[in-house]
Amino acid sequence: MPELPEVESVRAYIEAHAVGKRIEDVRLLLPRLVKNTTPEEFCRLLTGQTISAVSRKGKYLLLRCSGGPSLLVHLRMTGSLIYQEEYEEIRGQRIIFALNEGYILYRDVRTLGCLWLVPPEGPTGISGYDSLGPDGNSDKFTLSYLQEALQSSKRSVKSFLLDQTCVAGLGNIYADEALFLAGVRPQRRCCDISPDECRRLHEAIGVVLRQGLAHGGTTIRDFISGNGQEGSNQAFLQVYGKEGTPCPRCGHTIIYTKFAGRGTHYCPHCQV
Ligand SMILES: [Zn+2]
Structure with missing residues (x-):
């Protein structure tokens, strides 16, 4: 399972490629990965949003969207986010986010990852995220x-x-x-x-x-x-x-x- 350093490397990579870009279309190929809303709502609420920041807490990634809900992702065993300039199908792809420039693919061979739509500020209602202790590399971990x-x-x-x-x-x-x-x-x-x-x-x-x-x-x-x-x-x-x-x-x-x-x-x- 990716731990803090591995999730952080995904965060930095997605931040570099996706911040400031608009989600123009969402294709959810495996609906059960989305845990707290319907597939239709998931695609509808993310479409048209601009990704404003990518943060990480523990092993969770949070893609903040300006003006709508944010996307919370836990990669679990084999999840990953991959950026492509030109779309190219890859093994294990489960969700395709078409951006105004490029694509983000959520890839997950063992399909144990979880995605949620959450409020941009305050408690998310996702207990595993809201109850996280301090990151082991943070100033709060004294x-x-x-x-x-x-x-x-x-x-x-x-x-x-x-x-x-x-x-x-x-x-x-x-x-x-x-x-x-x-x-x-x-x-x-x-x-x-x-x-x-x-x-x-x-x-x-x-x-x-x-x-x-x-x-x-x-x-x-x-x-x-x-x-x-x-x-x-x-x-x-x-x-x-x-x-x-x-x-x-x-x-x-x-x-x-x-x-x-x-x-x-x-x-x-x-x-x-
Ligand atoms: Zn020894």
């Missing part, structure tokens, strides 16, 4: 925020990091990488994490997200960023997908285990 949130939680730190209401933008890859960098085992209970470990974890979350952003995201399986260019962060991962290989820090074998319903990678020696 050390004291993390300390308080960890102290008041009895669950595992891995499931805490994946909970978008606690910290937004992390998924399996960046959560595993941050825990490795901090030297904290994913199974640890949040309230048992020491102030020093919390400091390391706070710093590690910022480091892995900034690294992912700098490399245009991580390309695994089906993720293709907006411009069709693959991110290169996979070359810099230390534990994710590295099961059975030596830990880059201590040489012990990286373990893969199912935990909290998700695959989890960690070093049993330097993560305590």
Whole structure:
């Protein structure tokens, strides 16, 4: 699933190509992707709107439209937005937005993505979006925020990091990488994490997200960023997908285990 750095690379790409352009026609090839309105309303309300900004919060993209509802998108597993100057059919295309110049294609091979029409300001009524915690790379994600949130939680730190209401933008890859960098085992209970470990974890979350952003995201399986260019962060991962290989820090074998319903990678020696 695209996480914060991957969604951000799509955002920047779509912003560069679509802001200021008018949606002249919408072809919704798979109506069930639209969650909070009818296919007819979706196409009618977006047609004629000008895209004024593209923002991101957590793993959500928001295409703001001047004068009408905004388009909220969650890419889930394999969703992406692709800009084309000339229309060309691509595998997995589900929605075609014809602009006054060029096209935006919503592509989604596994069709798990979600799109909503939302008010341009204030609560959207989409609970997953409205309840998002601070982005893991934002000024609002402070050390004291993390300390308080960890102290008041009895669950595992891995499931805490994946909970978008606690910290937004992390998924399996960046959560595993941050825990490795901090030297904290994913199974640890949040309230048992020491102030020093919390400091390391706070710093590690910022480091892995900034690294992912700098490399245009991580390309695994089906993720293709907006411009069709693959991110290169996979070359810099230390534990994710590295099961059975030596830990880059201590040489012990990286373990893969199912935990909290998700695959989890960690070093049993330097993560305590
Ligand atoms: Zn190690």
